[in-house]
Amino acid sequence: MNNFTFYSPTYFVFGRGTENEAGKYVSRFGGTKVLIHYGGGSVKKSGLLDRVKTSLDGAGIDYVELGGVMPNPRSGLVYEGIDLCRQEKVDFILAVGGGSTIDSSKAIAAGVLYDGDFWDYYSTDLQVTEALPVGTILTIAAAGSEGSQGSVITHEDGMLKRSTNSDAIRPVFSILNPELTFTLPPEQTANGVADIMAHVFERYFTNTKEVEVTDRLCEAILLTMIKESPKVMENPSDYGARANIMWAGMVAHNNLCGVGRDQDWSSHDMEHELSALYDVAHGAGLAVMFPAWMKYVMKHDINRFAQIAVRVWGCHMDYQNPEVTALEGIKKLEEFWRSLGLPITFAELGAKEEDIPFMVKNIGLKEGESMGSFVPLYNEDLEKIYRLAL
Amino acid sequence: MNNFTFYSPTYFVFGRGTENEAGKYVSRFGGTKVLIHYGGGSVKKSGLLDRVKTSLDGAGIDYVELGGVMPNPRSGLVYEGIDLCRQEKVDFILAVGGGSTIDSSKAIAAGVLYDGDFWDYYSTDLQVTEALPVGTILTIAAAGSEGSQGSVITHEDGMLKRSTNSDAIRPVFSILNPELTFTLPPEQTANGVADIMAHVFERYFTNTKEVEVTDRLCEAILLTMIKESPKVMENPSDYGARANIMWAGMVAHNNLCGVGRDQDWSSHDMEHELSALYDVAHGAGLAVMFPAWMKYVMKHDINRFAQIAVRVWGCHMDYQNPEVTALEGIKKLEEFWRSLGLPITFAELGAKEEDIPFMVKNIGLKEGESMGSFVPLYNEDLEKIYRLAL
Numbered sequence: 001m002n003n004f005t006f007y008s009p010t011y012f013v014f015g016r017g018t019e020n021e022a023g024k025y026v027s028r029f030g031g032t033k034v035l036i037h038y039g040g041g042s043v044k045k046s047g048l049l050d051r052v053k054t055s056l057d058g059a060g061i062d063y064v065e066l067g068g069v070m071p072n073p074r075s076g077l078v079y080e081g082i083d084l085c086r087q088e089k090v091d092f093i094l095a096v097g098g099g100s101t102i103d104s105s106k107a108i109a110a111g112v113l114y115d116g117d118f119w120d121y122y123s124t125d126l127q128v129t130e131a132l133p134v135g136t137i138l139t140i141a142a143a144g145s146e147g148s149q150g151s152v153i154t155h156e157d158g159m160l161k162r163s164t165n166s167d168a169i170r171p172v173f174s175i176l177n178p179e180l181t182f183t184l185p186p187e188q189t190a191n192g193v194a195d196i197m198a199h200v201f202e203r204y205f206t207n208t209k210e211v212e213v214t215d216r217l218c219e220a221i222l223l224t225m226i227k228e229s230p231k232v233m234e235n236p237s238d239y240g241a242r243a244n245i246m247w248a249g250m251v252a253h254n255n256l257c258g259v260g261r262d263q264d265w266s267s268h269d270m271e272h273e274l275s276a277l278y279d280v281a282h283g284a285g286l287a288v289m290f291p292a293w294m295k296y297v298m299k300h301d302i303n304r305f306a307q308i309a310v311r312v313w314g315c316h317m318d319y320q321n322p323e324v325t326a327l328e329g330i331k332k333l334e335e336f337w338r339s340l341g342l343p344i345t346f347a348e349l350g351a352k353e354e355d356i357p358f359m360v361k362n363i364g365l366k367e368g369e370s371m372g373s374f375v376p377l378y379n380e381d382l383e384k385i386y387r388l389a390l
Numbered sequence: 391m392n393n394f395t396f397y398s399p400t401y402f403v404f405g406r407g408t409e410n411e412a413g414k415y416v417s418r419f420g421g422t423k424v425l426i427h428y429g430g431g432s433v434k435k436s437g438l439l440d441r442v443k444t445s446l447d448g449a450g451i452d453y454v455e456l457g458g459v460m461p462n463p464r465s466g467l468v469y470e471g472i473d474l475c476r477q478e479k480v481d482f483i484l485a486v487g488g489g490s491t492i493d494s495s496k497a498i499a500a501g502v503l504y505d506g507d508f509w510d511y512y513s514t515d516l517q518v519t520e521a522l523p524v525g526t527i528l529t530i531a532a533a534g535s536e537g538s539q540g541s542v543i544t545h546e547d548g549m550l551k552r553s554t555n556s557d558a559i560r561p562v563f564s565i566l567n568p569e570l571t572f573t574l575p576p577e578q579t580a581n582g583v584a585d586i587m588a589h590v591f592e593r594y595f596t597n598t599k600e601v602e603v604t605d606r607l608c609e610a611i612l613l614t615m616i617k618e619s620p621k622v623m624e625n626p627s628d629y630g631a632r633a634n635i636m637w638a639g640m641v642a643h644n645n646l647c648g649v650g651r652d653q654d655w656s657s658h659d660m661e662h663e664l665s666a667l668y669d670v671a672h673g674a675g676l677a678v679m680f681p682a683w684m685k686y687v688m689k690h691d692i693n694r695f696a697q698i699a700v701r702v703w704g705c706h707m708d709y710q711n712p713e714v715t716a717l718e719g720i721k722k723l724e725e726f727w728r729s730l731g732l733p734i735t736f737a738e739l740g741a742k743e744e745d746i747p748f749m750v751k752n753i754g755l756k757e758g759e760s761m762g763s764f765v766p767l768y769n770e771d772l773e774k775i776y777r778l779a780l
Contacts, residue, residue, distance in 0.1 A: 003405025015393025
């Protein structure tokens with residue numbers, strides 16, 4: 001196990017009706033003038049926005065609002081949010097939505113207190129050291145941003161997708177009401193499932209030895225997802241299943257499952273090229289990339305792949321040919337994702353073979369340069385992995 | 391799943407040599423004048439105390455010290471600590487030791503800022519709302535106090551053992567270096583294992599439905615303990631095994647595994663009578679009480695006991711007689727604890743059958759009153775459970 005630090009100071013408020021406590025928690029964490037930040041019309045249509053405002057009114061908290069966050073949130077709205085917050089002397093950002101809205105809120109929160117261009121935090125090594133407090137009311141279980149220190153923004157100038165990480169932008173509180181996810185379209189629910197499972201895989205495949213406790217925690221989240229996800233596809237209003245998935249989504253990405261071990265985010269980076277080129281959902285792209293990546297790298301540590309096949313997918317260990325077991329595990333993953341309606345090939349995603357060289361080039365590895373820690377990947381490896389996903 | 395809140399804001403610093411960063415973290419969390427609080431001579435003999443002082447010196451932090459914390463920490467030393475802190479204008483408590491030292495530190499931290507008797511927090515419904523910041527340097531994996539909101543103190547006036555719970559006494563940082571646990575005597579290591587596993591059992595046996603994610607997280611901790619514990623009994627300096635156990639010990643008790651579900655702490659309370667009467671270690675007493683409690687209550691939800699037998703102990707499900715599987719799981723637990731040198735009967739603990747009525751009486755249930763949530767227990771049940779442990 002590697003040395004590590006772990007810090008997850010967010011106050012989580014979980015359960016039915018908890019969005020009505022927004023005012024109380026904004027107050028507790030020092031907010032007096034709030035920017036309510038959200039995406040499209042669904043938070044209006046569902047009445048959620050009204051309930052949140054009622055709660056803020058009840059706590060005597062003033063607010064302004066800014067909607068319009070898109071999937072893969074953009075810099076333009078962040079700049080707008082920063083200006084609005086300064087103008088209105090906002091001291092607290094309340095994100096009402098999913099990962100995109102939360103990431104956009106984190107960017108605004110950091111930008112308001114920074115003299116330069118907020119994009120410096122995303123495009124250079126500059127670390128966010130102070131930010132307005134951010135609270136969240138989560139409406140989709142997927143990105144884990146409600147409990148993470150990360151934020152991903154796409155700059156409209158060049159459509160560059162970049163991230164920043166800092167404890168200073170961890171939400172001070174996050175309200176998680178599984179009921180708010182009942183109305184998600186099946187496709188978005190399934191994409192969220194893939195995103196959550198991918199967050200675990202990115203931590204699971206490691207060369208770090210003696211990490212049983214985090215292995216087991218990773219497996220706990222995967223086993224939960226495998227049991228609960230089919231239930232919500234069958235019945236979107238299954239509270240128990242939605243609740244288990246929502247909490248698993250937070251635990252999958254606040255890094256409890258990833259401390260003390262090297263992580264490998266190659267599949268994640270390879271997916272970014274898919275979503276950039278075809279404007280597909282991150283979760284759908286991950287569902288395509290992960291099985292391909294796994295097949296390509298599994299020989300590097302066949303026992304680790306056999307372990308996940310046995311412990312998570314319930315395969316029987318083939319002691320003579322562990323590779324058979326390892327492959328069976330990957331096949332089970334593909335079958336599982338397909339059963340949720342997720343794509344697992346380029347064709348299903350609408351991606352094209354002829355674009356592969358362009359995507360490889362776009363990842364931007366220089367000659368002799370590699371990415372990934374479990375298995376270092378060079379340009380020729382990336383090309384082969386994309387081809388495995390055809 | 392029940393509605394819940396979860397808050398674990400402690401900054402964890404984990405790994406080799408991390409005690410040498412004590413000064414840095416005290417500074418970061420605002421300490422300028424520290425009380426170093428510890429137990430017996432082992433932290434001196436091992437050189438740990440000197441290393442901590444060197445680290446504080448290096449950060450320009452002044453300190454006073456107070457040793458002498460005993461297992462089942464006493465009120466007398468807490469009063470002494472409170473006086474010392476006020477006299478020396480201490481603004482930060484640094485606990486160097488195990489659960490007892492940390493619990494004593496939490497009591498002092500709360501007492502210093504309170505005008506009345508600190509015992510009010512333990513003996514009445516009064517909640518701690520402010521306390522000096524507490525940092526910890528953990529030397530034994532067991533109690534989980536390094537990441538919890540609890541503190542247990544025994545008042546010398548009547549030897550009453552009472553607890554208090556508040557977010558205000560959660561440590562601001564905890565330093566966990568597995569190397570510091572290498573020198574623990576085997577008995578203390580084993581008692582710690584029992585304590586950690588008991589923290590999971592107390593959360594696992596619940597009537598709350600649809601709690602798959604917390605079930606799986608509980609099982610993850612237990613599976614880790616089962617794999618790693620024999621290794622440290624064999625080789626006390628096995629860093630990887632010590633590390634896995636140490637992190638599991640924190641996760642087992644910061645309530646991540648227990649949120650959203652009713653918990654049952656009856657065995658814990660029944661054990662307190664054993665340790666009070668025979669001055670045995672809490673972990674050893676738990677090793678005796680838990681199998682007895684399990685046997686007594688298992689029929690209430692035989693499938694939950696079969697589940698843990700299959701998922702955690704690797705038993706094969708007897709679909710015709712799940713009770714056989716359930717019992718097999720309990721037997722595996724007994725065998726496991728015995729393999730670590732833990733007692734699992736009254737006789738092995740040195741407890742006496744004739745004291746049972748006295749212990750039952752001491753628990754203090756009134757006529758018609760019960761304790762526990764999984765299965766409510768009345769006085770006659772308590773007596774029968776103690777007898778099952780003979």
